[in-house]
Amino acid sequence: MINSDSKYQFLIDYFVEREGMQIIEKLFVTDLVESGLIDSLDILEIAMLIEENLNVKLNLSDDKVFKAMRNLNSIINLIEKC
Amino acid sequence: MLIHHLGIVAQSLDEALNCLPLEKYALVEEVYDDKQNNILYFLKSEDSSVFFEIVVPIDDNSSVKQFSLKQKIGLHHLAFKSESITNSLKYHQEKKGNFQLKQYEINVDVFGGKIKTGFVFANGILIEYVENV
Numbered sequence: 001m002i003n004s005d006s007k008y009q010f011l012i013d014y015f016v017e018r019e020g021m022q023i024i025e026k027l028f029v030t031d032l033v034e035s036g037l038i039d040s041l042d043i044l045e046i047a048m049l050i051e052e053n054l055n056v057k058l059n060l061s062d063d064k065v066f067k068a069m070r071n072l073n074s075i076i077n078l079i080e081k082c
Numbered sequence: 083m084l085i086h087h088l089g090i091v092a093q094s095l096d097e098a099l100n101c102l103p104l105e106k107y108a109l110v111e112e113v114y115d116d117k118q119n120n121i122l123y124f125l126k127s128e129d130s131s132v133f134f135e136i137v138v139p140i141d142d143n144s145s146v147k148q149f150s151l152k153q154k155i156g157l158h159h160l161a162f163k164s165e166s167i168t169n170s171l172k173y174h175q176e177k178k179g180n181f182q183l184k185q186y187e188i189n190v191d192v193f194g195g196k197i198k199t200g201f202v203f204a205n206g207i208l209i210e211y212v213e214n215v
Contacts, residue, residue: 039148044203048179060181060203 008076010053014046015072027072034070043069050075056082086212087124087133089159091146095123098136101155103127108134111192118145124192133192135161159201159208167200170211179205187215 015023019037032038038046046069047058056079059065068074092098099106108125110133115122123136137158139147149158164170167185174180183201190197196215201208 033148036148036151039152040145041149041203041208044181044183044208045206047181048203048205051179058181060183061185063184066184 007054008079010049011046011072011075014049029071031070032072046075050079054079058082084163085132086161086163086210087135088157089135089137089161089208089210090155091137091139091150091153091158092155093150094138095136097155098123098134098138102134104134111190113188113190114140115188117186117188119143120146122190124190126192159210161199161210161212164200164211164213167198167211167213170213171200171202174202174204174209177204 012024012027015027015037023037026035026037030037033040033043043066044060047060051057058069058078060069065078068078090098090102092101095109104125104127108127109123110126111124113122113124119140121138121140123138125134125136126132137146139145139150141147144150146158149156162170171182174182181203183203185198185200187196187198189195193212194214198213198215200211200213202211203209
């Protein structure tokens with residue numbers, strides 16, 4: 001789980017704003033694309049948010065990176081590796 | 083910079099024709115895109131130099147499946163003709179909010195045969211560059 005003072009809080013806020021508080025529990029365990037919560041354009045929007053907030057530019061032309069954007073845990077792992 | 087085509091995602095060709103000022107006879111080519119799991123319908127009216135690309139998902143692995151479920155029909159991308167995809171993508175490389183996506187090749191006869199295509203997400207707009215190979 002992410003603490004409210006975490007540098008990743010903006011990601012939680014993004015989803016809560018769209019889906020409401022009930023989304024928090026699902027975020028770390030759900031395939032966000034398969035469950036219909038996000039689509040490929042949303043993935044791009046999330047990458048943009050990450051760049052804005054953390055100054056990290058993800059390489060979305062890499063298939064592995066794009067696929068990892070389907071779950072919040074794997075998104076955080078990606079950022080940590082950059 | 084010339085606009086090459088407008089990419090519109092729909093759940094079927096008929097649904098797209100129901101919304102656009104185009105008749106079925108404007109359909110000039112149908113392409114099965116097995117890389118993105120979509121059927122691409124290319125349409126062009128006689129009085130326009132711009133093509134419409136209607137992108138219809140084939141199955142759940144389609145690159146536009148979720149988009150089509152949410153939007154039913156919607157403008158997905160804007161495509162520009164490019165002399166060099168490499169140079170066109172380079173233009174976006176260092177810009178904030180710009181993300182280069184995958185490139186691939188596909189054959190579209192009405193575009194002159196094999197084309198190379200590259201996508202960029204630029205601050206909310208999905209842009210495709212099309213280069214004839």
